[in-house]
Amino acid sequence: MPSPVPVTRLLPKDLYPSVDIGTCSSPLTKHSHGSATLQVPVQRLHGRVASRLWSSVIHWKELRSMQPVGSGGFGSVYKAEYLGSTVALKKVKKCTKNKLASRQSFWAELNAAHLRHRNIVRVIAATTCVPASFGDESSIGTILMEFVGSRNLQQIIYGRAEPLGEDRWLRYSTDIVHGLRFLHSHSVVHLDIKPANVLVSSEDVCKIADFGCSLKLDHGSEMSPISPHLSHVGGTYTHRAPELLKGEGVSPKADIFSFGITLWQLISREQPYTGDRQHVLYAVVAHNLRPCVQNLPVFESEQGRLCRTLLSRCWSGEGRCRPSAEELLPQLEQLRPLR
Known part of the structure; x- marks a missing residue:
């Protein structure tokens, strides 16, 4: 039917x-x-x-x-x-x-x-x-x-069978941001950016997939209210921006928050949160809970400290304080000479 x-x-x-x-x-x-x-x-x-x-x-x-x-x-x-x-x-x-x-x-x-x-x-x-x-x-x-292939970033990050050095995670993250910049320039917000929704081709190119949570913003609009008739908005709770958890408007900056969590996973190869789902949701909104960057050796190098700064901007509690995908690209490029 x-x-x-x-x-x-x-x-x-x-x-x-x-x-x-x-x-x-x-x-x-x-x-x-x-x-x-x-x-x-x-x-x-x-x-x-x-x-x-x-x-x-x-x-x-x-x-x-x-x-x-x-x-x-x-x-x-x-x-x-x-x-x-x-x-x-x-x-x-x-x-x-x-x-x-x-x-x-x-x-x-x-x-x-x-x-x-x-x-x-x-x-x-x-x-x-x-x-x-x-x-x-x-x-x-x-x-x-x-057909991109059968691999996604979730499998690569946590499968541990493949190396994920600085050059590779930086290239993967740049691929994701290029995709987001293009989507946002056409007023499409993905709303479920996470490693499992990023496919990796046989040429080792990342492609954003699974638009089941996406929204098309009104032409020329930077933010759209969440309609009470939309039941699918939200995405995965570990990557969901605080404003979405609070039921506020949707903007491309929600994808930037999700990208920040994904970038942390690419670098650390750890799970972003542990504990009860409801406790995590409450802590993200009320106590600014974010994945840990303090006790991981990968964040102690000069490059790691720059990554910490970039992450803190991406997962800021205020969407207006997050960079756009356009602004993220040169910031990722700045990490390259440090390899």
Whole structure:
């Protein structure tokens, strides 16, 4: 069954009058060197030419070799072949406890679908129209994305099998900030930046994934109030900005706070907090609790002290005191000569 949310929520306004629910796909174009990119279709609408970067319909007969690679609170991810290329397929499932939140999560996944950047996972197609042979009653919709790989930063940080020296964590953190700068420049706030939501490609490039908590701010707005109708806003409590915990407005600075916690994890390879969840939430807001930088040797070097200063700015309790992603990039660059 298609979602009751209207198709106008899924497609740009200049496209939805001509939506063909039958077969409207953006095929992958295979290049001679073996790589695949998305071919942008061009349509003539009411005498105008319009284009979009992703499709509202999936050619289900072209899907092959689906293999499960992971699952989360709102869906399962599969590796598959689509039109001759490897893709990731995400089924967004209904949450029996909060059906509204799971539906909102699906639409939030598409907030960055029209954007293209090397540090953001690319959406190829998305639809709520799923044939019985591919779907199930618990599925709200399906999203096809580029297949980045099976590794994420969470696995690299805590798996301990791979070295994570200064050059590597600095490169990873710079990748994340480049992605955030691009998202924020297009008024998209991710709201769930954490190591598990940063995929690492075979070329060792970080790509921001999982936009299920994201919000699209009004054009030209730097902050948006949290609507009481939005059940999915929040993200992971260990990385959630204090203003979100207090129910205040959403701004790109919430992502900067989450990045600060993620950067600390990249450097220390430790868990940010221990103890009861509610105690941590209360302490973050009321007592300015943050991950420890005092007793870790990695923060005692000259570079470590600069990192401590950078972290304290990123996870400031006041959003206005945090740097923007644009301001973070040169600050990260300043760490490089110290290696």
